[in-house]
Amino acid sequence: MVERVMLMGHSAAPVPCRLIAAAYRDEQEAADKVTRLGPGVDACLFASPVPFELARRAGVLTMPATHVQLGGAALVAAIARAALDDRIDPRRVSIDVVGRSEIDEAYVDLNLPSSEVHSREDAGPIGTITAFHERLMRQGTTTGALTSVQGVADRLAAAGVPAVPIRPTAAAVRTALHTAALLGARYRLEESQLTVVLVEVPTLREPVRRTSPRYWRDELRLSLHRLLVQEANRINASVWPIDDHGYLVVGTKGSIAAATDGFRVMPFAARIRDELGLAVEVGIGMGRTAHEAETHARGALARTQGGKQTQGFAVDREGRALVPPPRTPPHPAAPFKPKGIEVLTRLAAKLEGGDTVVDAESAGKMLSVTPRTARRLLRTLVDEGLAWPLPPNRTPQPGRPRQLYRLIVEKLNR
Template sequence: MLIRVAVITPEDFAPRITAHAEHFDHMKFSTYIYRNPIECDALVEQIQGCDVLLFAGPLPYFFANKRFTEKRLPSVYIPSDEYTLTLNLGHILLNRSEGLQALSVDTPKRSYLEQAVAEWELDRSKWCVTDYSQIIDGEGTAFDPEQIIHFHRENYRSGRCNFILTSVDYVYEQLKMLEVPCMNMIVPEKSIRETVARAAHFGQLMISENAQIAVGLAAIDQLHEDGEGTKPDAGIMLQQMLLELGKETDASIQQLGLDQFILYGTRGSIEQMTHHFTRMPVMGNMEHLFGVTISMGFGFGMTAKEAEAHARIGLFQARKQSGSSAFLVTHEKEVIGPLSTDNKAFHLKSEDRELLQVAELTGLSIATVSKLSGFIKLRRENRFTATDLSEYLQLSRRSAERILKKMMAHRFVQSVGEEQPYKQGRPRAVYRINF
């Protein structure tokens, strides 16, 4: 069982990660090099054929988060935490004659440094410290490498510090070019080893999941009443397309009737067919040629019966859409779809007590409440209009407003302002979710 790990890292750090391959003979590493962590969003898009992503630190992980979430790939990163800072402060204390009197430090989170300082019982009253806590907490100081470079450079030029400790490779490179005395944080070998072990664990889980039973259902729906002879022709073409997909992904296809087909495979084959659940299998231009839509539902399960039941739920969701679409239902009853690069996910069931309470008090279904929770997790900030919500839920604005009204009655949603995108017309209310 070979676990394929994509390592996203600066070039000079890559050997320290890949050296651990000798301790994990069932792992294969492929490296993807970045210079500035902001580049990692585009870098992940290039990655094909891997089971897990391993990032060299929290910064590349943060900037690539949206991409690997879309690909639904398990991901880990080497931390830059209290343990890392404790090691680095000890290194400076032992190896620099100036000691720790006047430092300029950047760290992902200020509390990491506070804990390391407390461990050493140090006086840091003369230190200059900045952080970029947004990447850890989702709020706080945003990451701006140029601002961090400016911070350190000015501290050194003004005499407020005599040495810089940075946690950002790009910042270190730029400061070296400016001939500012600095040190890139040493990453403890223990942190690398533990992260590689976590990647192996997630990779094993991913491979096990890919062996789950999968069932797909494809159905033809007539767009117009005219043209009695169009459906058989559409059925023949759909069958041919599905058979080709089956050959490519090692899945079997059977015809259930004139307008419906069933597909049997594994989760891995469906993942390949849908490009990590980000697009509907190519159906050509059947809608244009035959005046039909193609609805597809995929289901995963521990048994064929469970997988087929989930596929029928997916097909039901797809048929509710206005055009051709596909939905997928996992064995945890998570519904993903319509399958596209910006697909959405919600749960048909939940064990989250808070979400269950919201559903009970508002009278909304747990699926709707789950969608609302997913809606906020996808957004950078918890601010939205009824139009934003209606577009996400694919409901009319009036339906979205009814949902908001029920939520506001129990203070799960509150109005926090207004926006007026156009010079004319009424302003739109801006809302925030409170759960």
């Protein structure tokens, strides 16, 4: 069947495309074949509904997919071949995979009754489908089987049950190829859709206090810009600073989706938090033009700034929030317990000489915790706006430079 598809592909495809063969001995291998192909294909065409359904249930279809239809002319041809077999009465047979409505329609076209035709639409394991046909045959309810699964046909033949495989016609193969090529072309166009990402840093948006040196903000902006450029180069995107606290990243839907696990994770946020100790707000927008994409990105950013949604930071080109289904069942959210004020209070009580600058080591000694735990607590203070990360000290010694934080103890008096 795969060979037939490959031979017909170049003449049947409506757009230029490259066909990749993925033959298998058993339909159960279909999901593994799709996984191995990975993102190297734009659309999948399955030889029948059975491998398509198995791959769909396995959750490996991340691209458009379709299958060769076995109803219509393919089913009529199988019924005709069954009528030529002296052992089979086509009015008393069992049929798998093909939908009941398609079966009734084919029998009406042939002017045959279908009241004694038994069907099973579910594409289950080969053993289960084989048992369905054998049981009806042993009971004397049917005289043979019409099967869409080659493995079932082989087992029925070995068991002495008359079986006729349902094979797709050349027209069905051409139609399926046409559909798959169009799905792939549309998928490529959608992946190339213009996408804008707005990144804002709340820490840089806050007004500058007299006690805060300006140089650390300037160096922090440079460090953040450098990090965003590195991330953008990795996904073939571009970066522009738009004001003193925001940046604009322009790419394609495909490149941004790859960096966000299919719009499930905010882009750049984890690395910015780990390396600079900053919390960022992100909005992603798509559109037919750059202006439309940026407008949608600002709308998504306003939604995330409200702090009410952990997902939905991306908006499609129609202006609808893009919230992909979670990979795992969601768990009830634990009640929020602010810890920043408590940690800041404990640190402020042990500060000496009015110095409000600490690092992980000194903070760990004040809190009686390890430097690793202190570093995590200091990042919590940054996320809650209770501390500012200062530019890392540049030292000739190898290793990570010491990260300093300025505690905003003024907020304890509010």
